[in-house]
Amino acid sequence: MNVPEVVAYARKLEHVVLADEGRWSCSVDYLSRLQDLIQEHAVNRVVIASCTPRTHEPLFKKTVKQAGLNPYLLEFVSIREQVSWVHMKEPGAATQKAKDLVRMGVAKAVLLEEGREIRLPVKQDCLIIGGGPAGLSAALSVAQQGFRAIVLEKGERLGGMLNRLARIRHDGHEAPAARLRDSLVDRVLETPGIRVLTGAEVETLEGYIGNYTVGLKEKDGAVGQRLHVSTLVVATGMQEMPPVGAFRYGEDPRVLTQLELERRLAAREAGEFFPDTGGESAASLPRLEETVKNVVFVQCVGSKNDKRGCCAIGCHVAVKNALALKALNPEIQIHILYRDLSMVKGEGAMLEAAKRLGIRFSRFPDENYPEVLEKPDGTLVVETTDLLIGERLELPADLLVLAVAFQGDATVEHLKGLLKVSASPDRFFQESHVKLAPLEFPADGIALAGCAKAPMMLKESLEAGTGAAMRVSIPMKRGYIEAEGIVADIDLSDCNQCGLCHKRCPYSAISVDSDKNPRVIKALCKGCGLCAADCPKECITIVHFTDDQVLAQVDAALLESPEKKIIGFVCHWCALGGVDMAGVSRLQYPVHARLVRVMCSARVSMKMMLRPFEKGAAGVLVAGCEFPTCHYISGNYAAESRIRRMKKKLARAGYDPDRLVGIWCSAADGPKFAKTMREMVKQFHLDQGDA
């Protein structure tokens, strides 16, 4: 494109006092020139027309700030990725497009207002719900910084699952669970700053990061104390799902779950009592190794079906416990019936040891589980098909041990409502982002650790506990959380208290008072704009992406030959990434689009979709993140449903609904964006004649 022509054009625009051309505007030399120019000409708005805001906006914001101007008074126009790289064969049309983009940028810049980061104070106290390994390791890390940690355990003793296990193994390391529990609990009790509350659970919870009030309930139902904390770690653990009615479990005392076997092994080791067998001591119970000759393990009981997946730890546990039984008495015959044996990396050595000791493994068909029968003589027999040898086996069992599925703690049902988070039907909490935010919830200041998320090994629980401590420690260490100035702002004068904004905010950043008036907790707001676009009374605005600013860009774009233009609203994170990728890859596509950046496709209101049509545009594109990704959890889903509704509205208003197009585009998918552009241009017959 002809850059001097664009500069000369910019110079003539209303409000523009200076237009300058820099060859490499992100170079250190030019950035310092930019600061000088800002000061010399006392400008109060800056438009940068260069590469892409996704990579370079922070740099220019910083520069503008150093020049003494509020950084929110900067507008970024992308003329490299959106013009020079993608319209290489049409310099005339490209130059015209660049002029339009600059005009749009100036139109928005004129309306920009000063913004500021918003801080919310956070004190140094954390409530950890759950006193198992994950919770305790989180408490240790929190307290070691000198912060206050309160561990809330609903049972009577700390240690969680470690109280119920025999031995723990990992990659050649092995230790009794009781010893690991004692060492962990002792460290917790010795660490100053940790307060332990047992026999109580959370009854009420109000507030947000920096400001939680938690009401406890004692075991007898009495109202407990009230706690004031800044952050929370949820580490409520898991439990087995008893397979009642299957495999004669609950009918025959010889049928146990792995956890029940493990408790016996643990008690055997420690000489402890069994409270659930009438207070017998382990010593008085029949010794496992003397009464038991044949043991059968059945894996995947209640797992890997329509309801739930792999239990994640059952194979390891089975091989571990088989080895433990063999250690008690090498004569015990053990047969493990499985579907898929999943033993990773170092676990392979355990598996080989088991095979060496004569422990046998048989694969049964996915849809044909083993059957348990009691013979007339009272012996228990397991019948199964061994897939590998293709034969039916009949295995006697003095002990039948089931690797059953797991579920989250019973308190999850109550807690998830209080925390406004979701959990699976099996009561496992849903983390904020499956990959990049595995230890937290969408709302700031609440971390998730251990088996409350999904079944995991001790090592992983300890890691998750420490990692969760990191997530809540960052705001506690800083003393505040900070939101970028792009936040929602509610004008209550037109509000009809419908509560939609409060209900739909993905971050619980909008609270309602007793009069149902909504209030934005600005430090929690991420600025997606979902609430603003949905508000039926249009009383919410998003700083830096106000209706007026966005519509000014649309109007500026359509000032000349609107019938040749497509207005595209693109989300900053993925769709603009796709646009940039098309640029970097030099994919050539028609010049008709004029793109308006929004932070999330959910920001694009029906009013914004309608305006281009009113101004005579050829079409409208709304581009958001590819499903299921969304930088704001689910904004793209909201946008998609809004587009569907808008199409009906367009039809009623006499516009062609097919001229409103939604695409969901990954940041790598330049080809998809370029193809959409070509298709739209063809569909709207814009390829006849010049743009």
Add this chain to the structure above:
Amino acid sequence: MSDAILIIGAGIAGINCALNAAKYGAKVYLVDDTASIGGMMARLDKTFPTNDCSICIEAPQMYEVDNQENIEILTGTQIKKVKAQNGVFQVRLVKKPKYVDEAKCTGCGACVEACPVSVPDEMDGKIGGKRKLIHMAFPQALPNVVAVDPACRSGEMRSAGACIGGCAVDCSQCRECPIALCVSACEKEGKKAIILWQSARKINLEVKSIVVATGIAEAPPAGDLLGYDVYDNVITGMQFERLMNAGGPTAGEIVRPSDGRHAKRIAWVQCAGRGLAQGKGVPYCSKICCMIATKQVIITKEHDASVETTVFYNDLKAYGKNFWAFYQKAKENGVRYVRGRPYQVEEDAETKNLTLRYENLDTGRIETREVELLVLSTGIVPSPGNPKLARVLKIELDPFGYFKEKDPLKAPLETSVPGIYLCGGATGPIDIAESVVQACAAGMKAVLRSEAP
């Protein structure tokens, strides 16, 4: 005394560890021996079990690292010597030359266009990926600067048509280059960012703690493994990942290396090479490959539902939350999962199709299947630099070459040297979410040590 943290490896684990520690307030040096941060994840198309686009979720974190004032990024940098003294580590690093002034290069690409020589890309070579002798690691690379292939400068590429190297005078002796096309293209843009005479730079740091986040690699297939070196249309899982990536060498078209036609029948072989003799295959289950293949078949079906896909496997590893449902989804989309490991592959000389011979473990019968493209899931191995790094750091490796934890049951992620921690693929085969969990935990441990008196 310094309370800084050194993080070795800037993949998704190193990046997350750095972001956590820096936001906490620590000074962080984030070091990677490649030209860009991003690691394995920057190469992937999608991520299981949600099929999020990989670079879409990683790039914002990369930019965040770049914009964090207390993170210093050192790419192309290796750890040479580490000395523990009075509770701190004295670290000597060497930054290999990119032959580019990173402060001046703006990533405009003029030099890349000017470069006359294309060579097969290291990772994408077999599927037709090419790069110039001066190139950017990938479009979103950070720092967003180019690097000159050292082979070009040394003259090895002259026969391939390279414009420089092999002069009477060594590049390191000159202070300008009248013949290099990249240099003149850069000058024409007004920059002078290419410095062919650049030398390695020594860096000395004092840090309080070190986090090792060196990551994982795809196991290279032994040459004769199921015809890999012999037949064009046998590729690895990672190569397939690049093939389906819109940012890859074929712009996301799943085409065959032999003729560039869209592959209509594709098979994946899981555990390819596993358990073979030393050096021929991975001796353990790498945990993540079943879900990688499942992701790839689902995406393949999304590209073109008519493609026939078969996955040969032994034990399905659907170990994580919602992984089983992910596998069910693949089956609902018509993917065939066959229990059995192909032991023989033959190519039809004319069609370049491949015939697999395998025992179907569910039926016990020997069967054959003809496919147009064969993908080998060869498993995961440790980063090849681990043995050297272990020596420098004086920490141990486990028998498979991953770093060893001192006591995984009491103090996971800690090594035998106090102050050196592990996260991500440095500990073993691992997925993204698990890497991020460990990165947060290792970051916590590192800042706790740095806080301690």
